[in-house]
Amino acid sequence: MTEQQEKMRFREAIDHTLIGLEGNPFLYQRVAAQVEKGEKKMKASFARCIVIALIVVMCMSTVAVAAMMLNYSPEASALKLAMEAVMDKYGLSQTALGLFTHDVRATDEGMVFEFRCDVVAVDGHEVAGRYIVTVPEKGEPAAAWSYDAADPAIWQSGDMDAPIWGPVQLETFLRERTHAGTVDYRVNIRDDAVSAATPTPAPVFDTAPVWTVEPDVVLDANDLSEEQARELAVAALTDTYRLTDDDALQMDVFRCDMRASSEGDHQWHVNAYLYHDGYDWNMYVIIDAVTGEIIDIGMQTGGNG
C-alpha cells in the first residue's frame, strides 16, 4: 500500500467513526458576529483599546520576533532530540533530567550525548547511571542506559535503598530534597557537577572554542542588544523545554553578560530562573551575539536541600 493510500484509509476510518461530528451550518454567522463584536468594542472605547493594543502588539512582536529568529547550533539542536529520546524511552521528566549534566562528542555515527547524574552514592557509584544518546545526522536518536542490562525489578520497585535508581526514585529524591529540605539518602551531589548558574561548557570538539570571561568586551555595532539577547534566551528556553507562555512571563532572567571566546567571538551568556511545577529550574543559554545562533542551552533542577 502506498503512503497516499495509507493516508486515505486513515482518513476514511476516522471520518466513518466521527460521522456524528459535523460542522455547524451557522458557524460563519457566529464567526462574523464575534469579529464584528470585537470591532464595535474597538470603536466604543477607541482610546483605551488603542493603548492596550499597542502594549499587546509590543509584547507580541518582541516574543514573535524572538521566536521567529530562533536558530540553534547543530549541537543545541541535537541536544533537544537527545533529551526527548531519553524522556520518551525511559520515562524521565524534564525536571528529573535536570539532575543530569551532559557531555557531547562527535563520532562517525553522529553526536553522542552522555547524561551523567549529579547524584551519586556515598561510595561513589552512580545510582542513576548514565544515559547515552547517539543523534545521527539523519535518522532517529538512539538512547541507551548504563543499567539497561540490569534486572528492571531492582529499580522499578521505587525502593530508595536500591543500588539502581530509575525515574521513580529520582522523582522521590527531587520531592524530598526540594520539599523537606533535608534528605538522608546515601547520596551526595557530585563534586564536579556543573553549576547552571555559572555555565562553563566543556570544549567538546577539537575545533570548539574555549569560553573565557572577558570583562572588557564591548558591545559592537553588529551585536545583538542585551534586550534582544534576553528575549532570544527566553524564547529558546521556552521552546527547548516546552514551556508555556505563562512560564515565559514568569521566567526571571537574572544575568546577561557579554563574553568572548578565545577566538574573539562575542557571545551573550544568559542565566534564568523559573519556579516550575514546584521545582527550581536554573537555566542558561549562550547566544552568538552577531548571528543570534543558540550555541548552547542547559537546565538544572535545583532545590533547597
Add this chain to the structure above:
Amino acid sequence: MSVVKGPDSEREESIRQMICDHQTALLRMCYLYLHDAQLAEDAVQETFIKAYRAWDSFRGASSVKTWLTRIAIRTCMDMRRGFWFRHVERRVTPEMLPDRAQEAREDESALTLAVMNLPKKEREVVLLYYYQDLNVNEIADALGVMQPTVSYRLRRARERLRTELEGRENHD
C-alpha cells in the same frame, strides 16, 4: 452593469467558503486532539475568527488548508495548556466516542481510539500527517520543532499504533 466587490466582501466570501470546505475536518482533528466535542467546536470557531482577522496577511505561501490547520493545532495547543489539561489526560474508551461512532467498522473505531490515546506529541504529528495531509516540513513549521523531531515522533507513533492494533487483533 458589473458589481465591483470591495476587499471586505471578498474576505467575507473567502471565509464563508473556507468554513464550508474545511470546518468538519478541522472539527474532527480538534476533537481527536482535545478529546472533547464542545472544546473542539470552540477551537474551530476560534480558528476561523483568527483566520478572519488575519486574512489580509495570508499571502498564499501555503494552501488555505495548511494555513487553517496550523492555526487550529496551535489553538488546540493553547487550550491544552490550561490547568485542567496539564493534570488530567483521560484514556478514551469506546463509550466516550461521539454519537453514531458505532456505525463505523470495529477496526475503524479501534484505529480512532488508538490515535486518541497516543501521547500528545505523537498524536499531533499523526493528525497533521495522516489526517490533514501536511508534509514533514509543514508540520515542523506548525509545531515549531525541527524536521527530524517530526520524523522521529511519526516513527514512534507508527510503532505504537502498530503494537496497539496488533495486540488488539491477537486479543480478539
